[in-house]
Amino acid sequence: AEIYKVDGWGAPYFAVNSSGNIAVRPHGVDTLSHQEIDLLKVVKKASDPTSNGGLGLQLPLIVRFPDVLKNRLESLQSAFDFAVQSQGYGAHYQGVYPVKCNQDRFVVDDIVRFGAPFRFGLEAGSKPELLLAMSCLCKGSPDAFLVCNGFKDTEYISLALVARKLCLNTVIVLEQEEEIDLVIDLSKKLAVRPVIGVRAKLRTKHSGHFGSTSGEKGKFGLTTTQILRVVKKLEQSGMLDCLQLLHFHIGSQIPSTTLLADGVGEAAQIYSELVRLGAGMKVIDIGGGLGIDYDGSKSADSDVSVAYSLQEYASAVVQAVRFVCDRKGVRHPILCSESGRAIVSHHSILIFEAVSATSKEIPQVSSLGLEYFAEGLNEEGRADYWNLYSAAVRGEYDTCLAYADQLKQRCVEQFKEGTLDMEQLAAVDGLCEYVSNAVGVSDQVRTYHVNLSIFTSIPDFWAIGQLFPVIPIHRLEEKPGVRGILSDLTCDSDGKINKFIGGESSLPLHEIEGKGNGNGYYLGMFLGGAYEEALGGFHNLFGGPSVVRVLQSDGPHSFAVTRAVPGLSCGDVLRVMQHEPELMFETLKHRAEEFVHDEVVVDDSNGGGIGALASGLAQCFHNMPYLLPASSC
Numbered sequence: 001a002e003i004y005k006v007d008g009w010g011a012p013y014f015a016v017n018s019s020g021n022i023a024v025r026p027h028g029v030d031t032l033s034h035q036e037i038d039l040l041k042v043v044k045k046a047s048d049p050t051s052n053g054g055l056g057l058q059l060p061l062i063v064r065f066p067d068v069l070k071n072r073l074e075s076l077q078s079a080f081d082f083a084v085q086s087q088g089y090g091a092h093y094q095g096v097y098p099v100k101c102n103q104d105r106f107v108v109d110d111i112v113r114f115g116a117p118f119r120f121g122l123e124a125g126s127k128p129e130l131l132l133a134m135s136c137l138c139k140g141s142p143d144a145f146l147v148c149n150g151f152k153d154t155e156y157i158s159l160a161l162v163a164r165k166l167c168l169n170t171v172i173v174l175e176q177e178e179e180i181d182l183v184i185d186l187s188k189k190l191a192v193r194p195v196i197g198v199r200a201k202l203r204t205k206h207s208g209h210f211g212s213t214s215g216e217k218g219k220f221g222l223t224t225t226q227i228l229r230v231v232k233k234l235e236q237s238g239m240l241d242c243l244q245l246l247h248f249h250i251g252s253q254i255p256s257t258t259l260l261a262d263g264v265g266e267a268a269q270i271y272s273e274l275v276r277l278g279a280g281m282k283v284i285d286i287g288g289g290l291g292i293d294y295d296g297s298k299s300a301d302s303d304v305s306v307a308y309s310l311q312e313y314a315s316a317v318v319q320a321v322r323f324v325c326d327r328k329g330v331r332h333p334i335l336c337s338e339s340g341r342a343i344v345s346h347h348s349i350l351i352f353e354a355v356s357a358t359s360k361e362i363p364q365v366s367s368l369g370l371e372y373f374a375e376g377l378n379e380e381g382r383a384d385y386w387n388l389y390s391a392a393v394r395g396e397y398d399t400c401l402a403y404a405d406q407l408k409q410r411c412v413e414q415f416k417e418g419t420l421d422m423e424q425l426a427a428v429d430g431l432c433e434y435v436s437n438a439v440g441v442s443d444q445v446r447t448y449h450v451n452l453s454i455f456t457s458i459p460d461f462w463a464i465g466q467l468f469p470v471i472p473i474h475r476l477e478e479k480p481g482v483r484g485i486l487s488d489l490t491c492d493s494d495g496k497i498n499k500f501i502g503g504e505s506s507l508p509l510h511e512i513e514g515k516g517n518g519n520g521y522y523l524g525m526f527l528g529g530a531y532e533e534a535l536g537g538f539h540n541l542f543g544g545p546s547v548v549r550v551l552q553s554d555g556p557h558s559f560a561v562t563r564a565v566p567g568l569s570c571g572d573v574l575r576v577m578q579h580e581p582e583l584m585f586e587t588l589k590h591r592a593e594e595f596v597h598d599e600v601v602v603d604d605s606n607g608g609g610i611g612a613l614a615s616g617l618a619q620c621f622h623n624m625p626y627l628l629p630a631s632s633c
């Protein structure tokens with residue numbers, strides 16, 4: 001646990017149990033103590049063949065824990081409730097979940113259901129997101145907010161107005177000044193009294209990676225001048241009472257409560273000014289930004305950590321709003337946040353398998369063929385070779401390495417010129433490996449090949465260098481003897497993980513012992529429940545992972561898989577790119593009938609004939625694009 005800093009980033013949901021496996025505590029550690037699920041057992045249940053009592057799902061696999069979602073929501077709510085109560089704040093907290101962080105139907109449904117007792121709502125940023133939020137919120141609290149953010153056209157605004165007609169507590173938040181004309185116009189046409197919010201471009205700037213949309217020059221929101229023009233237009237239309245919410249978002253992963261309080265304080269000033277100007281203000285929506293401590297360092301100096309707890313975040317918000325409103329004599333507004341990362345990050349774990357690793361071959365001098373190799377060297381090469389040998393005899397190891405390096409370069413040049421053959425080049429590679437090994441500077445970092453597409457499943461690592469805790473989920477009682485980087489299945493050099501939390505460029509790993517069907521070496525990527533599934537693409541046509549939903553069942557250590565969804569098949573991902581798998585299959589089958597029958601095999605009984613070929617092809621369309629477990633090959 002210490003090597004992988006599990007206590008730092010994992011508490012209170014993840015720990016290492018006495019078998020050396022990752023234990024998941026879906027309710028957090030404080031509540032129902034000792035309730036924990038062995039993650040390896042879940043992986044085995046999901047991936048073992050059905051004949052062994054498993055579900056036969058292929059890896060990679062996302063394991064979802066809805067109870068973790070519930071705990072995150074309740075923790076966020078109680079942090080604000082405590083801050084409100086202890087500071088004598090005059091209104092309540094009522095958050096929304098931005099569905100863009102993970103639009104999975106069951107994730108959104110769970111959030112609406114778990115959040116209903118405290119009026120938790122949803123935020124949408126596009127038309128399809130709005131549609132899904134509308135339908136999910138039909139089952140939620142009638143007071144829950146439906147916050148409509150993002151760029152809007154006539155259709156988006158009409159849909160949001162329809163949502164209000166359907167008695168969903170919808171707020172249309174203006175992101176661009178032009179949207180106000182559409183809102184005024186369409187609300188008259190549809191005879192709906194809208195509730196309007198305005199997104200302010202704050203001067204407060206978050207300097208981390210995720211803050212590039214903040215500040216005066218940020219991409220989103222209205223400037224002070226634009227907000228004043230909106231107020232005027234609403235006043236002229238007799239709709240100033242409709243303006244009820246002030247929104248801002250200074251970026252995800254806000255590093256410190258100092259920056260947070262600065263932004264919230266500025267927004268509270270704008271809120272108070274809008275009250276003074278006669279708007280019907282009721283809510284301040286502080287956007288997202290509640291961060292996750294991915295490396296457990298509790299530091300404000302990096303994008304992968306934050307220097308506060310949930311409670312410190314909530315208390316800072318309440319204090320900043322209260323301070324400004326009290327000074328201006330303004331009634332305390334309802335506090336809303338759009339925390340996405342903080343709600344969904346912990347609830348899912350991506351599991352994948354290391355299928356092979358580069359081996360550390362230490363060559364035997366006798367096997368190198370050095371005599372034959374030396375014959376091929378030119379004069380300079382021979383001198384290097386001799387100097388290398390003499391330095392070794394004298395015990396001057398640094399000199400040895402320098403000559404080995406120089407010799408290798410010369411040999412590569414000779415090979416390119418055509419004066420050295422492949423065996424000779426292999427011999428110099430072996431010699432250099434031998435020397436660096438003997439001198440003790442040999443590169444000990446191995447490459448572990450993992451059954452995964454980083455582009456599909458950890459896109460933020462590739463795109464913005466976002467780090468997540470990645471660790472083996474078992475054998476944690478065993479000291480890892482190897483350091484490695486992880487290389488995925490895609491044909492792309494960016495498809496590798498070579499940066500890890502704690503600033504490490506390799507990961508401590510164990511030797512791979514078995515493969516597939518429960519004997520493999522399984523790794524987990526943690527805290528990736530937000531954004532990764534929503535952003536992942538189809539590079540190399542690897543579709544998304546299989547998914548299981550896991551609930552605690554009767555005993556303290558037992559669990560039930562309540563939903564299992566296989567990942568996309570080859571046929572499914574081909575369809576995404578407009579191919580037609582049925583037609584493709586027919587074309588290939590036809591080709592087989594044309595060529596295979598007569599020329600290659602006639603006997604179908606050994607699996608080589610057309611029937612077997614066709615069913616093998618059909619199976620390929622049905623399987624996932626990832627590697628099959630060893631026993632199925």
Ligand code: PLP
Pocket residue numbers: 098101149249251252253287288289290338339340341342530
């Ligand atoms: N609200 C808005 C407007 C956003 O742009 C974002 C994401 O950047 C969020 C909420 C969610 O932010 P976070 O995941 O940091 O909570």
